[in-house]
Amino acid sequence: MSTITLDSKIPSGPVEERWENHKFNMKLVNPANKRKFTVLVVGTGLAGAAAAATLAELGYHVKCFTFHDSPRRAHSIAAQGGINAAKNYKNDGDSVKRLFYDTVKGGDFRSRESNVHRLAEVSVNIIDQCVAQGVPFAREYGGLLDNRSFGGSQVSRTFYARGQTGQQLLLGAYQALMQQVSLGRVELHTKTELLDVVTKDGVAAGIVTRDLITGDIQSWAGHATLLCTGGYGNAFYLSTNAMNSNVTAAWRAHKKGALFANPCYTQIHPTCIPASDEFQSKLTLMSESLRNDGRIWVPKQFDDNRAPENIPEADRDYFLERKYPSFGNLAPRDIASRSAKQVVDEGRGVGPIKNGVYLDFAESIGRLGENVVFERYGNLFDMYERITDENPMKMPMRIYPASHYTMGGLWVDYNLMTNIPGLYALGEANFSDHGANRLGASALMQGLADGYFVAPNTIGDYLAGLLGKTPVGTDDPAFATSVAAVQDDMRRWISVGGTKSPEYYHRELGKLVWDYCGMARDKNGLEKALSEIPALREEFESNVRVLGDPDGVNQSLEKVGRVADFFELGELMCRDALMREESCGGHFRVEHQTEDGEAKRDDENFSFVGAWEWEGKGSTPTLHKEPLVFETVKPVVRSYK
């Protein structure tokens, strides 16, 4: 047992003054001293690129790492719908307070009030910053910014760039980063993957990476390390994450002592294209914004095999509108997803293998005309048609929920520092702002908030204390030990010489995690998963086949290490889900539901962050609890009826 005490370092005072006061109270590093500090930034998505660019602008020496061939490829690029900000340009009653409130409620009262309030505050600055960079947000004819509404809120506060908001925001951050590269303030390492976090006397000293082109294992020392490495949705194998998205950076940090918080909080996005068969490599998301104008329905009868146009209104069940009259098709993601699962499980699913629900634009086309609907969603319709060969202007889309985002992640304090001093986690890689469920258009907001505005401020407070101290060099034995371990790992995987590919084991693991720790979880299933996952892992470790050489490009070798980490994480997800004897947000325990099938929280016993400590392979991890305190928003039963 260790002696970790979780100190969230939440500033005192009224929630709306905390961030301002904290910024004033933190120590500063003067401009001449900033260049004496080296900061390692791992990952170049919204959080990473924004942080690397901003830290370099401030004068820090930044080394930035991505396993992609260019920073612009990070998976933030695939976010479609938009980014929230409390601008109240629409004069519809929005405010920082309302965005704060919506986010705390949307997270089902399992997030930290102080972090969420800060997020809502800086949301306003993000839009200003992005527009200044030239992000081409949608505009009205008068030249002002346009907004749309999104699930979980009753105001229009979402800024968007067609269906490619993530792309445009990422390109903005990427361009800012490349400018700093050109100025020599950022040293950029592409095709370089983190394989270990190095600590010395419990403090972050740097990282060990593998060059994916040459296979070289290298050491990098820094005064601080920022992990901006995204979420772990690919633990489900089938997800909307990119093929290479993985948990390795966060997980290796976890194995070096960083706590992993709320791993069971995963978000299942309601509007994805249903899988067509076993060979499918990933699922494709259709932006939630479609729910603004699309109506979701299934046939009322079981096994109704009529084509959708032949099913009369009277035989259709618009189940979200029926169950949640005030939010209707815009109910939050977890609720919309679970409702879809319910009707499909009942046998009322649609499509060739009955695994979807309809998202129908006929009514909107009638109301707005084909042109308006196509202008709003044309690129999404095209994408849908390429994949399914069906035209949503002519027949309803088929959608089904899929793993999309993970709210859990590395535990961080208010400064976004993990429990390892000097090691930070930003964006989806941390756990901090979304509680048990993230609202639509809030991931981009959080990634950029952390990267542009939070970490660049809080990191100075830590670095100021290191002034004049020599950092641990890469010649320190701590690095040598880590390099040797990583190299051993590589050789070990290649020497297994089994019969099945890493991809095969990933797929099998994904099935277990999805079946037992997906949209609905129960004690029996989770206990079963906790015996089946380790068994499959043992088979994987003794029967996986990795061909080729550790030197040079070897995609199977890249994959096998990631799958190994997903195995350990998958187990922890189930353990966390089993521990959390309540339902909240994306975590739905079937034992804990109301009479009408809604999630039933247990605030008395589970109003805490569950942060797990690694105790070594095969040992049961230790749970640490950070109590959640709600001073401003009173926890209520989340109702969207």
Next chain:
Amino acid sequence: MNLTLKVWRQSGPTDSGHFETYEATDVKDEMSFLEMLDLVNENLIDSGHEPITFDSDCREGICGTCGLMINGQAHGPQKGTATCQLHMRKFHDGETVTIEPWRAAAFPIVKDLMVDRSAFDAIIESGGFITSDTGGPRDANEILIPKAAADTAMDAAACIGCGACVAACPNGAAQLFTSAKLAHLNLLPQGQVERWKRTEDMVETMEMFFGSCTNYGECQEACPKEIPIDFIAMMNRDFLKSKIKNRKLQGQR
């Protein structure tokens, strides 16, 4: 359906490379092209052969990571579609499909179907940005942008940096890529301050790596985002202007 694949295999940058023939059996219409290759790779691993190296990531046609020459066409036969979004229903049973990497002097082959596109990053690095350090910009709505200008900037900004334009060009030119970024930034009010320097720097950096444009127009045909060559015309005009501008009087249009 069953297909015969002729796939380019090259163990590294210095290897001369060659085609290998593989049979892809039991391919389904609903599979994407890359899922078909995944299947081939699984079979290769099963039979103890090293799988084919190719890049891909989002598989939603937005990250720009993937890109294959399929039967001599960049991203294959479907217009406006990246390789990952190309589905097998566009092929027929018994067909022979030739799969190669991007072929361009500026994109050296790393391994098999994987190429090095860092020359694109060099172009962006030379000027593909609007200088705006984080912190205190004015309110977003203080900058009015005509909807038409914002829309056209977005048309250009939709570029995913996949390199299909270069691969399709007989000259291996990167005019479409470069002009798309220039149009995105030069069309916006925020982009005016650095407009002429940006144009000059990006065009000159492009020319260090890539061939010259001779108006074949293959690039816009291959572009998965259907970015038009009109932007190249705009870039040429801006480049000419950048050369005769009196920078001290830049405020004058």
